[in-house]
Amino acid sequence: MSEAVEPQQVRISDADRQAVADRLRAAHAEGYLDLAEYDERLTEVWRMRTRADLGRVTADLPAVAAPGRRDGAVFSATAGGVAMRVLSVIWLCLTAAAAAGTGVLALLTDLSPWWFLIFSAPTGAVLATLWLAGAGRARRGGR
Numbered sequence: 001m002s003e004a005v006e007p008q009q010v011r012i013s014d015a016d017r018q019a020v021a022d023r024l025r026a027a028h029a030e031g032y033l034d035l036a037e038y039d040e041r042l043t044e045v046w047r048m049r050t051r052a053d054l055g056r057v058t059a060d061l062p063a064v065a066a067p068g069r070r071d072g073a074v075f076s077a078t079a080g081g082v083a084m085r086v087l088s089v090i091w092l093c094l095t096a097a098a099a100a101g102t103g104v105l106a107l108l109t110d111l112s113p114w115w116f117l118i119f120s121a122p123t124g125a126v127l128a129t130l131w132l133a134g135a136g137r138a139r140r141g142g143r
Contacts, residue, residue, distance in 0.1 A: 008052040020045050020054050027061050076138045084127070084136030091127055095120035 021042055028038040041057050048054055075081035075088075098116035106113035131137055 008055070009050050011049055012051055012054055016051075016054060017045050017048065020058060023058055023061070027058075032061055074138060075136050078136065081136035081138065084131060088127055091120070091123055095124070 024033065024038055024041050024045065027033050028035070033041065044057055045054065048057070075085045095116065098119050099113075102111065102116040103113050105111045105115075
């Protein structure tokens, strides 16, 4: 019969290593680790075998906020979320410029001030459809 193993001596999985690697990536992005230290610790993580080892590599980092949706967040922090955020900002800027231009032309001519919708409505509908389908959307209650 085998002896009980202490919780800190339990072997870790690749998923455990990946979770710590994600935490290190966040710490690097927030400025807690420089690139050399981040690379060194990341290399260490993939060599580690137990929970105690993993705890050692993150012991000096501040506690991380619970993953998932931040209050008021519309887009996630993933690549898809960043892409949707950038596309939305571009769409808003172009729509504002088109509305302003059409408004000026409407004052000077008999052009309808709503012509900018020919451009902004279809592209806005595409962005809204992508977001509703889940592209780049922040998820509630975790990743």
